[in-house]
Amino acid sequence: MTVTSVEPYVARLLVVDDNPEQLKLLLEVLRGARFEIIVAFDGMQGYGRAVAQAPDLILMDVRMGRTDGFTACRLLKADPLTAHIPVIFLTSSGSLEERLTGLREGAVDYVLKPFEPAEVLARIRTHLRPALPSPSMAERAGTAGVVGIAGVTGVTEASTAAAADTDQQPDHVLVQAALRQVESNLASMPTLAEIARRVGTHEKRLTKAFRQQTGMSVFEFVREQRLGLARRLLTQTPLGIADIAAEAGFSSAANFATAFKAGLGTSPSEYRAQLASRQRPS
Incomplete structure (x- = not known):
């Protein structure tokens, strides 16, 4: 009986860094550990290569000139094709806030x-x-090397062709990343320009894609999310109206009351009173 030997699976890592000297050191370490390596030089290129080549793990610098690591991570986690891939950030900053953001x-x-x-x-x-x-993994067994970086042994053109610029990520990924930004920042909403920057695009494209995907503008979606959160807080907590207004991101209790009545046809106080009356035993 013939026994077929199976080569051990070789994990594929994507390394994203725009510093050639630090990149060289890291590649030497990873090459010595027999990983297969893909390289990208900024966050957007890294996102494109992750979609194209499905790495098992991503090592990514935070601060890069063109597109930073945070922006790339937002896109990776918003894309079903890449959301499962672990991301480890590389940083020279000892800032706790930066680490928490990542x-x-x-x-x-x-x-x-x-x-x-x-x-x-x-x-x-x-x-x-x-x-x-x-089967796809078996093809990679025993193929440790470096791909996607000019001047390094083992370069392939396929990785270079996979590079993505700011207008190549799918609209649905942009919108999902923007939705995550809105939902996690209701109490202190960034400007539209800042949301667009955080997901690696510009206001005009984000506005168009958002309306096509959701049927409403970014600001209409923000209003709906804030009102939805306010309804939950009115229903499930004893928080006062002013506290709920602050939690939901309204500038004042008066502004909250006006928006709530415009959206639901009743004031926050009346809404809570109606809920209480329905819950009283008859």
């Missing part, structure tokens, strides 16, 4: 620069998702 955007971990090779490898192995070999 974790809120969906990263699983942080590695501080300058990094210790043993720590980087330990964190990668901790977060690599378990996977059983499949």
Whole structure:
């Protein structure tokens, strides 16, 4: 009987960094650990390569000139094709707020620069998702190398062709990323320009895509979300009207009352009183 040997599965990592010197050091560490490596030089290119090549894990710098790591992470987590991929941020900043922002955007971990090779490898192995070999995985077994970076052994044109610019990510991914920004920032809503920047596009494109995907403008959606949150708070909590207005992102209790009555045909106080009267035993 012939026994067929199966090569061990080689994990595919996407490394996104625009600093050539730091990138070279990291690639040496990963190459020594026998990972297959894809390289991108900014967040938007990294997002495009993640969609095209389905890495098992992404190592990404936070601060990059063209599109930063936070923007790329928002798009990755909004896209069903890439939402499951663990993202580890690389940063030279010791800022707690920066680390918390990254974790809120969906990263699983942080590695501080300058990094210790043993720590980087330990964190990668901790977060690599378990996977059983499949036909596509079998094709990758034993193929550790580097792809997608000019001047490095093992370059392939396919990775270069996968690069995406700011107008190539699908509209539904842009809108999903924008929805996440709105829903997580109702109490302190960024401007439309800031939301567009955070998802790697511009106001005009986001406005058009948002209306096509949802049937309403960004500001109409914000109003609906705020009113929905206000209704839940009126129904489920004893918070006062002013506190609910603040929680839902209205500028004042008066502004909240006006918007609530315009949307639901009654004031917040009357709405709560009607709920209370329905709940009293007859």
